Amino acid sequence: MHRSFGSALATSFLTLALTACAAQPPVASAPAAPAAPVARDEPAPLSALVAAVDIPYESFTLTNGLTVLVHTDRKAPIVGVTTYYRIGSKHEPRGKTGFAHLYEHIFFGGSENVPSFDKPLEAAGSTPSNGSTWYDRTNYVETVPKGALDMALFMESDRMGHLLGAVSQDKLDKQRGVVQNEKRQNDNQPYGLADYAVGDGLFPVGHPYRHATIGSMADLDAASLDDVRQWFKDHYGPNNAVLALAGDIDVATARPLVEKWFGDIARGPAVKPVAAEPVTLPAPAKREMTDQVPVLRLSRNWSGPGMNEPDALALQVGLHILGGLSSSRLDTVLVRNEQLAVAVTAGAQPFEQVSFLAAQMDVKPGVDRARAEARFDQIIAQYVAEGPSADELRRAATSILSSQIGALEEVGGFSGKGATLAEGQLYSNDPAQYKKDLERVAALTPAEVKTALQRWLGRPVFALAVVPGDRTEKGEAMGGWGDETPGAAKPKATKPGSAIKPGPKRATPPVAPVADLAVPTIERTTLSNGIPVALARRTAIPKVIVSLGFDAGYSADALDTPGTQSLMLKMLDEGTTTRSATQIAEEQERLGAQIGSGGSQDTSSITLTALTANLAPSLELMADVARKPAFAEGEVARVRDQQQAALSQALANPRALAGRELGKLLYGSHPYGQPIDGLGDARSLAALTPAALRAAHDKWLRPDLARITVVGDVTMDQLKPLLEKAFGSWQAPATPKPVKDLAAAIPTPRPRIVLVDRPNSPQSVIVAGRVLPLTGRTPDMEALDLANEVIGGGFLSRLNMDLREDKGWSYGVSSGVRSPAGPRALTVGAPVQADKTGAAIQAIIADMKAFPAKKPVDAEELNRVTDGNIRALPNRFESNGDVLGAIQLNQLLGRPDDYYATLASRYRAIDGKAIDATAKTYLQPEGLTFVVVGDRKQVEPQLKRLGLPLEIAPAVDGGAAAGGD
Incomplete structure (x- = not known):
């Protein structure tokens, strides 16, 4: 969910490079020659790779001190708007830990002329619209269609210079609750308290990098309205900010817009530097x-x-x-x-x-x-x-x-080119x-x-x-300054001061029309052994993604042993008949390539991301991994132990545990009843042998179940011979193709609550779902997708606005309608503070029942989910990975290649009546099975009052012993 300090990337290009394999630019690219020959046998030199990373920019500074950076990228009609403020948690004084992050949340609550920042941005097609806080800075990002840039700049300027008149005690109290639930959610994870301990261990009390960005519960409780207003006055002046605009924009266009909206904002006090040096401990x-x-x-x-x-x-x-x-x-x-x-x-x-x-x-x-x-x-x-x-x-x-190089695809967001320039x-x-x-x-x-x-x-x-063991420390007591007196009286929030008179009224500029989406042309061919190939050529960066997908996935375990598919796929790069695991890893690194394997409910896949210049040797390595895994006994034992550890981690994670339990209850013995994470269970993993994995490989990873999908900087004339060399000689076995029975019976829905006891949990994880009378291949389901957005499919959905923004019980609530090849399921997820578990389930049921019986879709919601999705279509295809995912989903669901090109017209044809009718048919709470993972002592009495059958799930055995003493 948005506005999480934890989602922010480290403030350096290198951490960006190591942690983000970008999601980025164009929808369609003009044809161009690939950057380098794709038949190269030796890796490209480092000098060539450095030269390929380039973000040309121009800059100017307003008289009030606002620094503006502009990077022109015409590959798509979108602009990334990225604003950085020189204020982070390191600037917080004693007693105000967590304040920078709390203020970031309040910053989204509306300004004097913009009641809500999310609603107009989402309706304009912004993806994402978000913010984050860390030690050194607070940032805000949105990527908008070019026609919405004027509005986006107006909104950013309004909260920079016209915010105080809209900040209220009610907004402070609600966002305080949201932030405290964000803290509970983070603390509730396995190892969730470790970062607090690291800060305490490395730095003395009072060091600016010692306390956590999320802060302490006591300091958050003590934040007053006057504190909030003063924080804004002290830190949010234009002279403490950098505005980066990247995308379909240039300086000649940007300068007058920026001067128009930001030029009259007065300078503020300069943020005072803090003394913060590395600390050498006196002893270990x-x-x-x-x-x-x-x-x-x-x-x-x-x-x-x-x-x-x-x-x-x-x-x-x-x-x-x-x-x-x-x-x-x-x-x-x-x-x-x-x-x-x-x-x-x-x-x-x-x-x-x-x-x-x-x-x-x-x-x-x-x-x-x-x-x-x-x-x-x-x-x-x-x-x-x-x-x-x-x-x-x-x-x-x-x-x-x-x-x-991969990160160059994205113009906006937390890791795009705008953020790279702004951080520099x-x-x-x-x-x-x-x-x-x-x-x-x-x-x-x-x-x-x-x-x-x-x-x-x-x-x-x-x-x-x-x-x-049992958790012996509590997160609510951690994350603060470090010298608080246990049990000391907490300061009370001061009474709201006098209202601040808003400034002159400013009108929101309209959103200019957005051109229809231009999707990449998809070329198709077939290898000599029958493997179909699809290529979407995009020349934005000199890289290529190649996916080798098989009709298998975790549902294939219904015909084998639970956990087989996942473990078999993990083994592919752990040694082949010609290379050891270490040799495979080293060869990828020399090539600048990444080969990964994994599964979903329906598909098992091996994916290669390669530099165009190194595509030939990268494909040769990919083919060896896919076709000739060794399944050596020692390696299988090692990776099986790792999967057992991953299973134990999943069973210790409340969200993962809830998801596994719900899938089993919804689907029963249907192939989709397999654990959704593919990990199997302790007993089944223990039974998996090298012979069983080799048999599963030969059974499911065969060319007559395969298809190859490629996106990137390569032509079909160059690509096909390389694929033919790597995969063309691969012949299908004589045995018949295995077939998963996706038409198998589904258990009759049985509304109930299943409680999984997790002692000492500050939050309860609620998940709910039911299987719909639909399959993923059911056509014309766009109205269902839009109806789901209204109820729970986004930040502005009714469920999230109710439980997060209005009640402050959760950091984020969502719903979704899965789109596998087989039966679809409606799911709802809500991590909530433990004492509100029962009330949260009541609220979820009430919100779902009201749509549309008491509260049909309104005009604002209809505009947001229809026009907003239409305008956001270019953003959905910014990176090669985005395009790959879209092509693969079309193939899975049997949709035509031009599906996304015609999607805007489909959205335009959907009215409020269609959304209401779909919600009435598919999105009602009747038949929902609820799974709650939480502290039974605190939660069970709440659940008993709801009137739904209550079951206590048996204790979960992860099957792994703790590490030795």
Whole structure:
């Protein structure tokens, strides 16, 4: 859900490159020659990759200090509007932790001339419209059709300069409740308290990076209306902001619009800098936490230099080699070779003035803790002493640069080109800082990385262990300044001050007409062995996505053993008849490629993301992974243990646990009754052997069940010979194709509540659903999609506005209608504070019953879900991945290639009567099965009062022992 500080990406190009394989530009591209030959056998040089990352821009500054950056990208008729303010949680004084983030929420609550920011933006086709807060900054993003830019700039200027008259005690109280439920939701996850402990362990009380951005419950309770108003006056002046406009825009168009809307806003006080240096601990420190987690998690933590310091990039690359690469030191030794861990990671999370340096290990159940811990520390120490090899460094640099090229697809959002420019300006006084950083990454030497590692990781470490058991600490007492007196009286919110008189009325500009969507042309061919191929050529970036999909998926486990498909797919890159798992990982990294395998209910797939210049060797590697997995006994045992650990994690996660339980109750023995995460269960996993996985591979991953879908910078003339070489000789076995029975019987709906006891849960996770008398292949279901948007399919939906925005009981409520090939299901999800569990179910039922009986769709909702979706269509196809997903969904549901080209006309033909009729038929609460995962002692009395049959689910056995002592 939006406005989550936790969803924000780290403030650096490198973290962006390592964590976001972008979702980005055009709907259609003009034909152009690919960037480089696709038949290259050797990887492209780093210099060529650096040259491919370029975001040209122009800038200007208004007299009031607002800095404006403009990047022109004409590939789609959209503009990313990205606003950064130099105010984050590090600026918060004692007693006001969480304030920057709370204010970010209030900032969306309407200004003097805009009652709601979400409604007009969504109706105008903005995707996304969001905001986030972290230590150094607060940002707001929306990507709008070009015709809505004038309105978007008006709205951003209205909340920058015309907000105070609209801030009320009621808005403060409601958003305070939302933020506190966001904190509860984060705390309620396995390992959800660990970040608090890291901040406490690395920094002394009062250090600006010590307390959590979400803050403490006590400080949030104490926030007053006068506090909020003063926070705005002190920090939200234009001279503390950077506005980036990226997309179908240029400076000649942007400057008069920006001057028109922002020029009359007065300068504010400059945000005062804070002193915040890295801290060297006087001696190694340890902390142990007991929590409701399935496996022992060990971490090693240090504070490090700010992002502009000389060692920052070397540390980021160095830690990526230690535990970020697939072939990392920690992965190779602890997970693959010695099998002491089920998961490892390492990385540097850089901020403006400090960075968080960490390595983490999830100990394999049954392994002696002392042995695992000693080996973990030994590998880190050995790596710091030796430094990386030249080959490791080149592989890391190539993977980073390839990811950054992918990030060029997106113009807006949290990770797009606008954010990259704005962060460079805000933190380094240079929008093009990303370019310097990439050049520096490409030029790093092993000696430089080694020196940086020794300088920073050679200092005393803070070691944290999260041990399986009962949770003994409470999140509501964590995240604050750190010197609060337990049990002390909490300050009371001051009474609302006198109302602030709004300024002169400003009229919202209209949204200009939006052109119809231009979808990429889809070319089709067939390989010599019958595999169909679809290609959508897009030349925005020199990359290609290739998906090899099979008619299998997790529902195929109905014909095998639960968990088979998932484990078999995980094994594909864990060794082939010609390559080891480490060799596969290293080869991907040298090529700047990524090969991943996974499943959904209906489909199993292997997906390659490759640089166009390295497509030929990347496809050869993909074919080896797909066609020749080894299923070596030792590797199967290792990966099976990892899947068992993943199952244990799912069963410890309240949302994942609720989803698994609901699917079983809705579908029963139907193929869709298999666990929705594909993990199977402890008993079935224990039975899976190399022979069983090899049989499943041969049964389901065969060319007569396959199709290939490609999107990116390649022509069909170039592509087909490469695919023919990689896959054309693959012949189907003589055995008949397996067929899943998607027409199997579904259990008769039985309305009830099933309670899964999860003690000490500050929130309850509510999920509900029922199977509809529809299949995914039912045509003309657009009215159902729009009706679902009205009730629960977005931020402005009735369910979310009621339980989140009006009542403040939840961080986000949603509903959805799944679109598999077989029977569709209506689902609702609502994590709510524990003491409101029963009341929340009552509210969900009441809201659904009222639509349309007491509250038919109104004109504003109709406009939002019809015109808003029409205007948002270009945004839905910004990246190669977006286009790939659309083509695959059309293929799954049997829709024509021009489905999205005709979708606007379909939406225009849907009126309020059609939406109401669909809601009455399909979106009523009758027949819903509710699953509640929460603290039985607190929740059961509430549920008994609802009048629905109540069942207590049996205790869940994850089948994994805790890590050794």
